[in-house]
Amino acid sequence: MDSSPVSSAHAYSGRVTISDVAKALGIAKGTVSRALNNYPDISETTRQRVRRKAELMGYRPLAQAQAIRTGRSRAIGLVLQTDIAGAQRPFLSDFLAGVSKTASDASWTLTVAMSAGGDEMISTMTRLIDERKADGFIVPRTFCIDPRAELLRRLNIPFVLYGRLQDIGESAWFDILGEDAIHDAVVRLAEHGHTRIGFINGGREYNFSALRYGGFKQGMAKVGLKVDDDLVVHDAMTTEAGAASTLRLMQHAQPPTAIVFAVDVAALGAYATAAELGLTIGQDLSVISYDGLPECAWVQPKLTSFRVDNKMAGGRLADLLIRHVRGEAPSTLRETAKAMLWPGGSDGPPCRTSSDIARHVRALRN
Amino acid sequence: MDSSPVSSAHAYSGRVTISDVAKALGIAKGTVSRALNNYPDISETTRQRVRRKAELMGYRPLAQAQAIRTGRSRAIGLVLQTDIAGAQRPFLSDFLAGVSKTASDASWTLTVAMSAGGDEMISTMTRLIDERKADGFIVPRTFCIDPRAELLRRLNIPFVLYGRLQDIGESAWFDILGEDAIHDAVVRLAEHGHTRIGFINGGREYNFSALRYGGFKQGMAKVGLKVDDDLVVHDAMTTEAGAASTLRLMQHAQPPTAIVFAVDVAALGAYATAAELGLTIGQDLSVISYDGLPECAWVQPKLTSFRVDNKMAGGRLADLLIRHVRGEAPSTLRETAKAMLWPGGSDGPPCRTSSDIARHVRALRN
């Protein structure tokens, strides 16, 4: 709350208003408004005349002023979560760049808020909505059951999901087909000759984890391998968790010769574990992952991963949201894209058998 | 530009307006406004009564409506640059979290735009200013001569720099004392017993590079070492550049036994070069860097670095900007903070002499 009525008066009042344009043309400002907004009761001649003059004078409507009447200020809301251990950190820059570029090109702006999860996030969103700081929202990293989506749906605010929901309802969304990538990863490993393939999944609360697990199972079925539940671990969303999960799999009586990871940050943990166990990634243990973080190229050997184009994703999401706000039906606003294989040196034909590795690990334990 | 006058009419008009509050109290809406904005001509009794009622009814002023009269919409503008190779990528999430949190607590919002450098960035900013989407700006990653600062200064728009300028003028700013950190890094290395210390600096266009170079020279003077210009490289802002610069220093006739880096991303490149040359980081070659990226902990041995608390920085910047917009004089809005040493295993007493390393590198070359 401000504590003083005094203003700093940094005026910058050189703006051209709609009245200026109207006066310059000798017509009513309402007419100018309708002309610029394509009302049907304006003659084509006048419309063109107004357009040209406005352009010439450099008139740009004040979004704020439009908003108080129309309720819309051409702003995209994006609410990010802070408390997840760096979960979206690496994507963020590209993602924002994509959203911002598309928004900018349409003369929209981007309002960003970050907050801890749960109630705080909901209250942040409601504040943005109450103050009409956003006409609609992009909801990234969707949970299986997502309170943000429920809130927005209840309030009838347009939104677009980055990711899908279990109960998709009427929602608009964009998503990368992670399940296909995981499927392809399994196939690639099988082609290398692997038969013991593990899977280290992401957090159960995220919807993508269920999808990627599905992709893993389908891939295994495709190549005629049975899924061994002992070789599947869930909830690895950090490098530490990835390392621990890898260790657990490698200590199995019949360890995998290859592991598919649902997310890169977890996969990077495998390097530490492999080093600890005296195993060479890419030879003793093949790893394929998903996300395509720049960090994949920093480790030795480079991590083979399915790269997600987050800039493109941001752009598509912004486009879908803008169209949604403009009135298109959400069920027509759904898109998918594919992740692209980024081959590194972390996968290849198995150099040792599962039993061989088991012996090695057992020996090390003493 | 919209192509249709039809609206989607997702009303959500359950808002409490100032008129609602006025009617409920039986007073004029102007009185309510003045009461809430601490005008001196409102009695304390009335002020309290209005406050309470507004709170109770859940009244929240529409920033847009306020803006058209006051010119201020309680929005912080942040314009980021996309085309710099991932330059701000790792910081971004924490930084945004800090800005957003502080803004939120003051009922402000954050408008983010990303654009390529130069003209595009300027036009993005002018659009935001013309449409009054931001009351002031945070200008991160300041260049020695910064066109953004010049624009804002010319238009008389409040802004706060993250970093300092050569020509600081009347500007408000916040900065981390990188020069002190670099100074301390040199001292630390000297205490380890190093006498040949190199410095790999960041891009010349950034103001911080000049400052950190100054810190390096002061540190060397402090410990009584002469700066050898051959052991100083500039413009290393990527891992690749860092690797190349390291190689260059190590091929010197009298290579350094320790290198100080201005930025982590460059320092990470030293690992690849060291591996190539058969040198062990932390033993044959000590490295200390600056930024404190999470990636420092991913490499072996962990990179000793001066950690910058970007979340705190974001918060401080937001606070300074808000105060600036509210009218405080920019020259009173200047703060600094210190980076904190994050010891890893990448520095220690030299295991080999400079001449020894030189022989080793020469031998390898054949």
Add this chain to the structure above:
DNA sequence: GATCTTGCCGAAACCGGTTTCGTAACCGAA
């Protein structure tokens, strides 16, 4: 007791847009 302040508030103008409503001018048809 009359006048002058002063404190406090209501009324209305205003900000820059959008939208409704009314009507002059033009059209074709009777």
Add this chain to the structure above:
DNA sequence: TTCGGTTACGAAACCGGTTTCGGCAAGATC
């Protein structure tokens, strides 16, 4: 020529706030 219907625009209301202005009532001054 008259009439009903369009077409195309002006005028004014409106959105939700802020700010100016003017005046009433209570207290202070003489």
